[in-house]
Amino acid sequence: MTTSTALGAASAPPARRPLRGRPGLTLVGVAFGLFLVGLDATVVSIVNPAIAAEVGTTFVQLQWVTHSYLLGLAATLILAGKLGDRYGHRTLYLAGLVLFTVASTAIGLSTTAAGLIAFRVVQGVAAGALMPQTLAMLRATFPRERFGMAVGIWGGVSSIAIAVGPTLAGALEASYGWQSVFFVNIPVAAVGLVYGLCLLPRTSFPATGRFDLRGVVVLALGLVATVFAIVQSETWGWGDPRTLGLLALGVLVIVGFVALEGRTEARTGDALLPLSLFRGTTVGTGGLMIAANFFVLMGVTFLLPMFFINLRGATALDAGLMLLPMSAVSIVAAPVGALLVARVGTRATGALSLGLTAVGLLVLVGSSATSPYGVMAIAFVVLAMGTGMTITAGAEAIVGSAPVHLAGVAGGFQSTCIQIGGALGTAVMSAVVAAQVRSGAGGLGLDDDGLQGLAQGSVPADLDTVAARVAEDAYVSGVHAAYLVAAGLVLVAAVVAWVTLRGARRATAAEVVVETVEGEAGHA
Template identity: 35%
Template sequence: MRKWLPLTAVSLGAFMLLVDVTIVTVALPDMAKGLRTGFTDLQWVLDIYALALAALLLGAGSLADRFGRRKLYLGGLVLFAAASLACGLAQNGAELIIFRGLQGIGGAAMFATTMALLNTSYQGRDRGVAFGVWGAVNGAAAAAGPIVGGLLTEHLGWRWIFFINLPISVVAVAVTLRAVQESRDPQARGLDLPGLVTFTVAAGALTYALIRGAGEGWTSASTLGLFALSLVALIGFVVVELRGSHPMFDLGLLRNPGFTGVLAGGMLLSVAAFSYLVYTSLWLQSVRGLGPVAAGLGLVPMSALAFVVAAIVGRRLHAAPPRLTIGGGLVLIAVGALLQAMIGPGSSWPVLVPGLAVAGAGVGLATPAMAAAAMSAVPQRRSGMAGGALNTARQLGNALGIAVLGAVFQAGLEDRLHGGVLPDAKQAADALTAGQAGAVIGHAPVAERAAVADLVHEAFAVGLRDAFLVSGGLGLLGAALVFALVGRGSAGGGRVAAAAAEPAAAVPAGH
């Protein structure tokens, strides 16, 4: 039906850019070989994309409100496609990292506008269905990345994880030009350049600090300097927004407990549901010996349940109080992580299935309501800003989660390796986190190889168990914040889809 073409255009772009957050996870070893560079160096292929998304989303949402959401979405699509082509043609690691950063800039322009485009394209029940499908796409994409990446890497080569974006981008551009109407904030007056710069520096420095801290130490001079820069820039951003005549982000919205609760829930959802997947994929391939396709398929329960549940929620539960759907979804995500903590030294992929399925159901339950609740908290003309704020919170949560869970995972590895047959526990842990379990075992003396293999399996199980336990705790924290802050009023509860339809729905939570 023609009325669903805007949803199709937005969903294609959202799926593509979110898949690309995790699609390179299973391809990094092949990339390192093909480009003759180190595996650790190519971690930046993951990190630079997350850095661009986290730093630019809020600013992109503001630009969309000012200059046009459809225009910015199309510009992001074109840049994303061009950068994808350049990534696939890259001849060395440095080129790939640079083009991957450009891909992240295009992704930020797209992601910042998706929710606003849906909010202005649909009304009432149709809006609930649209956000349900959008939430299903969001939930499925994060878990589908390793699957798609594994299939393409194993059968066509790693460059195809980027080339595959080109035909999808062409279709998305064509559908957008045909079916999506332009919208903007008619009251926008000028560009908040100081706010844009200070927030981009704050978010970028924070994300970079989290990335560096995990590898170089949280107390190193460079890490502490980046945290300090982020804090100073954040203070500058607050001052600019409070004093500016046309702020890109209305700080008064943070006085609304419902909106603040949605932002907190979005951030902790990303941490609790997705940040451990990179370490799960590493375990499946490096320790359990699965290929990229098999490792990706091991994550199917999460993506399948997220898609199905989110579609059902959008169609059947669009009028349910978001504090129940978001909070309940976070509880399921926490339970799913805790179920995966049952992993042991002799476990393989089946031990993860129940937990991944429960977590996927939680993602599907929470994501559509989260988007709709954020939209209902602001006037429709500022929906780009609200969408940018929520998506920024989610991307910062993903970066924070990878850093925190990476530190927890590595600490668990080192703790178990200490006192074992390996002489240098720190060096061995570094090698294991770089996907070199086979090399660690293979370089051991023949007489000790079996003992080293047992130790590696046990250390990985300990590190993953600790990461799952922390994820579960953060999921429960997110649920508690949502239940406490998101009230039963239109900004944080009640009939969100209907509330979002009102051009000036900015009702305080608890109404």
């Protein structure tokens, strides 16, 4: 080589890396879908009264308008993660965005309860298609040393969407009607679709083996039966033979699915959910943390609007504004969790965050119809800090510890834990409130409609002063009991996290290099 050639080579400008697939731009791209999924999990609780008044739904139908979304999500998450790993995460993500937009439009145009429920299922399926791909694309584009912070921001977006949902829904419903809550999805999804087509990476990990169709069918049946039983328990009751039978069937089918996957993985290696993902305790404990976290987050978000609107007489917009501290703190909670994970590991961060969540719930136990809002706002801040940090620690335990080529499956497992935890949270906490109402107000002579209304915070107007106070106390006691159940659950999860998770994990230089190369290969 001549000197002039060497100098020319040295002075040549470095090749510019294309925008598509850059980690920061990928994080912005997946935030569109992530925000929509979280938003539509909570907005319906605020507009349910308006839907009931305009569409004429029964109480049971109104419950299904809320929960059919979770049913569609739960049935598709792990399958969608596997399809994304095989055929392309971006493809599944963008297809999910398109279907989500179509379903949102159809919901806003629906005039019957059957139409609302059916299109909410479709919306849930679309959310299930795109949700696992968000983490998978982050896992494939961010090097190991920066993945924790990416998950922190990812968790922050999710927390903000869930917490801001009631506020946004109240404002939209007051100004434009309940349909606007679903129509607002259209411009957000449209921008996300164009952005994704231009800048999201084409990540996939193609497999040459057979697709595990049997696993798909068995898992879908098990999850649908389990979630259906959980949701219907609010109507049938937890002790009803139908609830217990369907729940037992769902659990047995899921156990059978695990056994089937173990045999499939041993024979061909083509399992839908490779059990090798669960070697050790990290992924399983992360799933427990995430499920317990969303048990609290979705359960509390379901109960609080009714507490403010029906018991304290707030408007839908006022109720949304009262929940603003949760959304405001959520902006910083997940990134703070990411910093803690990087410094002290998932073990300490997970135990601390779940402990904070329990403290927030215990503060709420002191709330009543006349308690100062400031005390409740403090509880919301502590609660949001705990739930936001837990999202980060749980995601790091599940997706961060999974091999890159199983990132979609790990993301699907995490999202399934979110939905099952959320469904259990709304069902169990509502059942606790209803049981306490029946016990505490049983001597007032209320019929079923009156008791169901009281379980939602509506004290019957025809009661005298003494009876009304008894009814109000029964409802408040039920809400407190629900908070105590949730606090007990997250404290158990905190102990499990402390006992089973390893301490701080810092990626070595070799790991960062290997995983960066794997990520580059995934979107090359």
